[in-house]
Amino acid sequence: MSEVKKIATRESYGNALAELGAQNPNIVVLDADLAGATKTGIFKKAFPERHIDCGIAEGNMMGVAAGLATCGKIPFASSFAMFAAGRAFEQIRNSIGYPHLNVKIGATHAGISVGEDGATHQCNEDIAIMRTIPGMTIICPADDVEARAAVKAAAEYVGPVYMRFGRLAVPVINDEANYKFEIGKGITLKEGKDVTIIATGLEVNESLEAAKLLEADGISAEVINIHTIKPLDKELVVASAKKTGKVVTVEEHSVIGGLGGAVAEALSEEAPTKMLRIGMMDKFGQSGPAKALIEYYGLDGKSIYEKVKAFL
Structure with a gap:
């Protein structure tokens, strides 16, 4: 392979x-x-x-x-x-x-x-x-x-x-031949019915990995790539939240004011939904190898899987 x-x-x-x-x-x-x-x-x-x-x-x-x-x-x-x-x-x-x-x-x-x-x-x-x-x-x-x-x-x-x-x-997770980018429009990478995972940046790939682990446990996770955080694709976010009833946001950024904040604002106004925000939890980072830090702060696929499973 x-x-x-x-x-x-x-x-x-x-x-x-x-x-x-x-x-x-x-x-x-x-x-x-x-x-x-x-x-x-x-x-x-x-x-x-x-x-x-x-x-x-x-x-x-x-x-x-x-x-x-x-x-x-x-x-x-x-x-x-x-x-x-x-x-x-x-x-x-x-x-x-x-x-x-x-x-x-x-x-x-x-x-x-x-x-x-x-x-x-x-x-x-x-x-x-x-x-x-x-x-x-x-x-x-x-x-x-x-x-x-x-x-x-x-x-x-x-x-x-x-x-x-x-x-x-x-x-590289996208196929260039079939990829279409549009400002303000999110992309559903995987359909699901039990929980929605909304991710951005490098956390999109980690969320896809988490979704595979969840699938093995019989949990169907919908994975959405929100590449444009502002303007947010509220239509897609709200529709998926109504479909699954539970939403998880994942970002390599503070959970305060980033993707998690943007999604929470949209849902609180249009479709109040139980949420879990995964990201930097009001903490500064520290020096270390990038991959080790991603794991330390719980932003790798396995950690996301564990957090989502506990949330459900």
């Missing part, structure tokens, strides 16, 4: 930018002295005249991106999630969000899978922070196929977009 292909979504981001750069001369990529890590160096090598290194000045980078957007360019501003969403929040809110400018933010190294860099760099709050900005679209792709499709969709969409990418290489 051949090994499953694994690619980090930050690699997908860099590759997609280079591909789009060849198609659209208005695409400009900005970086904050991290082109090698964010993989925007791929674009820089191909189109050096359209790559701007703003140095370690993320707030200024967002201001430059805003200015470029007013001139008809499509700027992709790139940095680690901790610095893109955290350090540059004010500039994103006031210079990009408020005037609703066509800026795309490529935030890499999100979540605890950053690993050895530790708590200071493991941003588990970025989705919550970005959700509060009116008009901000938030995308968290599950694999290489989805990430590249998301970057293309973001480039075509007019308005601010926050894209969340990871450092860890993750399995």
Whole structure:
């Protein structure tokens, strides 16, 4: 049996930018002295005249991106999630969000899978922070196929977009030939009747693994990939919740304000449902190998399986 292909979504981001750069001369990529890590160096090598290194000045980078957007360019501003969403929040809110400018933010190294860099760099709050900005679209792709499709969709969409990418290489679970990405539309990966598992990012694959273990125990789990957290696909979420009667959300992010919060808000208003939120439980991360941390914080397939089974 051949090994499953694994690619980090930050690699997908860099590759997609280079591909789009060849198609659209208005695409400009900005970086904050991290082109090698964010993989925007791929674009820089191909189109050096359209790559701007703003140095370690993320707030200024967002201001430059805003200015470029007013001139008809499509700027992709790139940095680690901790610095893109955290350090540059004010500039994103006031210079990009408020005037609703066509800026795309490529935030890499999100979540605890950053690993050895530790708590200071493991941003588990970025989705919550970005959700509060009116008009901000938030995308968290599950694999290489989805990430590249998301970057293309973001480039075509007019308005601010926050894209969340990871450092860890993750399995490619989507078939590129049959895959369709649409902003604001979730994807049902597995039909089920006993419980709904709604996941985003690298937790989509882990949730599919958990669903297999549940199936072996006679529990039918529906698995939904929510790649766009804002706007949330409320129609799909509500329909599945009504179908199964129990909902579990899984994310490599704080359960406060992220996917779990978004789903809970939607269901409390439209279809009150018993829920379990799996994610970072109001804790900071710590330094360690990415896979070990995912297991330690109960975000691997086996842990999700055990938590869902106990919940049921």
